[in-house]
Amino acid sequence: MSAADGVVVGTTKLVDHGPDSARWTLVLLAEGYQQAELAKFHTDADAFVTRLFSTPPYTELWCALNIYRVDIASNGSGADDPAACADGAVGTGTMVSTFFDSTFCVAGTRRLLAGDEHLADTTAKAAVPEVDATVVIVNAAEYGGAGGLVAWTSTNAAAGEIAVHELGHSAFALGDEYGDTLNTYAGAEPNQPNLTIDTSRATTRWAGLIRATTALPTMDNPDCTTEDSRPSPVPAGTIGLFAGGNRYHCGLYHAEYRCRMRALGNPFCAVCAGTIKATLRTHLPMASGPVRGVQFTGTLAPRQTHQWFTHDWPACWHVIWTVSTTTPVTPGPGIDWHVRVERANRETITYWIEVTNLTSTSLDVEARYAIAARE
Amino acid sequence: MFVGIQFTGPVAAGASHTWFTHDWSPDWHVIWTVVPLTPVAGAPQLDWSVAVQRAGASAITYWITIHNLTSAAIDVEARYEVLD
Numbered sequence: 050m051s052a053a054d055g056v057v058v059g060t061t062k063l064v065d066h067g068p069d070s071a072r073w074t075l076v077l078l079a080e081g082y083q084q085a086e087l088a089k090f091h092t093d094a095d096a097f098v099t100r101l102f103s104t105p106p107y108t109e110l111w112c113a114l115n116i117y118r119v120d121i122a123s124n125g126s127g128a129d130d131p132a133a134c135a136d137g138a139v140g141t142g143t144m145v146s147t148f149f150d151s152t153f154c155v156a157g158t159r160r161l162l163a164g165d166e167h168l169a170d171t172t173a174k175a176a177v178p179e180v181d182a183t184v185v186i187v188n189a190a191e192y193g194g195a196g197g198l199v200a201w202t203s204t205n206a207a208a209g210e211i212a213v214h215e216l217g218h219s220a221f222a223l224g225d226e227y228g229d230t231l232n233t234y235a236g237a238e239p240n241q242p243n244l245t246i247d248t249s250r251a252t253t254r255w256a257g258l259i260r261a262t263t264a265l266p267t268m269d270n271p272d273c274t275t276e277d278s279r280p281s282p283v284p285a286g287t288i289g290l291f292a293g294g295n296r297y298h299c300g301l302y303h304a305e306y307r308c309r310m311r312a313l314g315n316p317f318c319a320v321c322a323g324t325i326k327a328t329l330r331t332h333l334p335m336a337s338g339p340v341r342g343v344q345f346t347g348t349l350a351p352r353q354t355h356q357w358f359t360h361d362w363p364a365c366w367h368v369i370w371t372v373s374t375t376t377p378v379t380p381g382p383g384i385d386w387h388v389r390v391e392r393a394n395r396e397t398i399t400y401w402i403e404v405t406n407l408t409s410t411s412l413d414v415e416a417r418y419a420i421a422a423r424e
Numbered sequence: 425m426f427v428g429i430q431f432t433g434p435v436a437a438g439a440s441h442t443w444f445t446h447d448w449s450p451d452w453h454v455i456w457t458v459v460p461l462t463p464v465a466g467a468p469q470l471d472w473s474v475a476v477q478r479a480g481a482s483a484i485t486y487w488i489t490i491h492n493l494t495s496a497a498i499d500v501e502a503r504y505e506v507l508d
Contacts, residue, residue: 391469
């Protein structure tokens with residue numbers, strides 16, 4: 050049960066926003082898909098890409114990303130699912146031969162799904178040398194995932210949420226913001242940027258985001274032997290110090306009552322979103338060129354208004370439009386114009402350019418573009 | 425020349441929303457463009473206009489009004505292109 054139990058079939062670039070060396074490059078690996086199931090992996094990978102695009106802050110930093118899909122055909126389908134798990138959960142007992150040897154019940158918790166992390170990392174690097182982060186999509190419907198050197202997710206109905214959460218661990222070093230199995234943390238300040246032991250208003254990690262009127266700690270757990278299920282004492286979006294993190298009920302604090310790193314289905318809190326943004330922002334397209342050109346020409350009758358459109362412009366390009374008349378007009382203005390924008394799909398834009406002839410004579414016009422940033 | 429994203433945000437269906445961004449150097453030649461983040465194919469989704477305030481000897485404030493032309497809420501992204 051290892052790399053001998055499958056073969057790397059090929060690599061496909063799903064999202065291309067420029068050279069990998071400039072972008073934050075994400076690789077999606079197939080695990081537990083047999084050759085005949087790779088079309089399903091393509092669908093699962095596309096669904097994850099769609100989900101990631103719709104998830105702030107990835108949406109606004111989308112142009113920082115490149116995404117690849119690596120097809121890997123395993124001998125078996127699915128993942129190992131031990132019949133008995135230390136947390137008391139009962140699995141199916143299925144054992145399958147797959148490329149990364151993934152299994153549920155990692156560390157005795159059935160929902161923890163992972164495999165050979167080193168092999169996943171080296172496989173991603175071999176396929177895409179400039180890889181920054183890796184998600185392994187495991188062809189198993191049971192709920193599961195994990196985030197370590199790489200992120201792992203099953204194909205459960207919650208897969209998109211699982212993958213985004215686990216990517217928070219593996220790519221941005223975000224910690225879990227819940228406590229479930231451990232009581233009180235007594236160690237040093239954790240490495241995760243969204244967790245802290247420091248309750249000082251002046252020095253705690255996200256002190257600059259906490260209002261002077263917000264109590265600190267904002268919400269402590271009165272019983273460190275169990276999860277605190279009380280409602281928030283402060284309005285949604287309040288940044289403070291809320292007990293719970295790295296599976297400890299007490300001793301560690303996170304920034305907001307709700308966050309995707311605490312429970313799936315929530316948006317990222319400000320601290321987690323800020324951490325992701327800080328990394329991705331440096332990978333956005335930079336100024337280039339400008340590349341200039343004339344997109345179209347036309348003739349407008351006296352007082353006529355006409356709208357042209359031009360489609361399939363990469364959404365990540367910074368495009369500036371101007372319109373000029375090529376017919377001399379003296380005196381006074383000859384034309385004016387307006388640009389309207391349509392996001393036709395995730396990756397392309399259609400520009401609608403409306404030009405009005407302000408004169409009583411026919412005019413020739415030309416619409417010019419200047420691409421200020423491409424890569 | 426350098427470029428960037430100044431802000432993102434929602435605009436309700438059929439509505440206009442104005443953002444402002446301050447303390448831009450008057451020496452910079454700044455062009456503002458706006459694109460939707462919400463894909464909807466088939467028709468223009470937004471247009472925008474820029475108003476300018478000389479807030480001080482060394483500071484310009486740009487007021488960017490974005491109009492959602494559609495019947496559904498959209499998210500938008502305002503980009504700057506500084507031509508210096």
